[in-house]
Amino acid sequence: MTKKGVLLVVSGPSGAGKGTVIRDAMERDKSFYYSVSATTRAPRAGEIDRVNYHFVTRERFEEFIRDGAVVEHTEYSQNYYGTLRSETEGKCDDGFNVILEIEVDGASQIKKKFPEAVSVMILPPDFKTLENRLRSRGTNTEEDIKRRLDRAREEMKFYGDYDYLIVNYDNEVRAAADELISIVKCEHMRTLRNPDFPAEFFNLNNN
Numbered sequence: 001m002t003k004k005g006v007l008l009v010v011s012g013p014s015g016a017g018k019g020t021v022i023r024d025a026m027e028r029d030k031s032f033y034y035s036v037s038a039t040t041r042a043p044r045a046g047e048i049d050r051v052n053y054h055f056v057t058r059e060r061f062e063e064f065i066r067d068g069a070v071v072e073h074t075e076y077s078q079n080y081y082g083t084l085r086s087e088t089e090g091k092c093d094d095g096f097n098v099i100l101e102i103e104v105d106g107a108s109q110i111k112k113k114f115p116e117a118v119s120v121m122i123l124p125p126d127f128k129t130l131e132n133r134l135r136s137r138g139t140n141t142e143e144d145i146k147r148r149l150d151r152a153r154e155e156m157k158f159y160g161d162y163d164y165l166i167v168n169y170d171n172e173v174r175a176a177a178d179e180l181i182s183i184v185k186c187e188h189m190r191t192l193r194n195p196d197f198p199a200e201f202f203n204l205n206n207n
């Protein structure tokens with residue numbers, strides 16, 4: 001029997017380095033599946049439709065909401081973002097550890113719908129580092145940077161709602177990715193996630 005995968009919600013302010021940490025973990029651990037979200041924001045340089053996001057119009061996104069095609073959604077920096085039902089359904093049952101890289105509002109919607117989901121907040125070591133990272137990206141306007149920093153302050157209020165914290169220090173991506181992999185390993189060892197084990201141990205199902 002395939003063991004059910006973990007539904008893993010990963011949040012953190014824009015500039016925390018979530019994407020880099022997740023990519024590093026996924027390169028080394030093939031049990032992860034990355035849920036590709038839908039968004040109405042424009043692609044950044046180098047971003048590919050259906051790889052980074054499903055880039056859609058506002059009209060299309062509003063159709064998704066009406067049709068129940070998104071399991072959670074929010075508005076962030078004046079754009080819609082949402083997790084597509086088609087990206088998550090069945091993947092955990094197939095044994096994949098499904099990563100939802102989403103912000104705090106979406107994370108709380110997921111926790112309500114799927115209480116067994118595990119939530120991780122990835123943070124830079126301090127606020128100044130966050131600001132430096134956003135500026136060095138060079139892909140955001142000054143106004144956008146300010147909006148993202150304000151949003152980061154707001155997101156920190158939800159810190160206590162998360163199950164785990166990972167601090168992503170500069171030049172320590174591998175260490176942060178190792179922590180993400182460890183969290184999933186530990187979650188798989190929970191007795192709650194292995195309810196049939198006592199029966200298997202005594203071979204009760206084969207009699």
Ligand code: 5GP
Nearest residue numbers: 014037073074076081082083101102103106
């Ligand atoms: P960015 O524009 O930097 O790619 O993403 C902005 C924020 O939206 C990030 O915090 C990212 O994690 C979040 N985000 C991306 N996809 C989703 C989603 O499907 N749902 C929600 N709620 N947030 C998302």
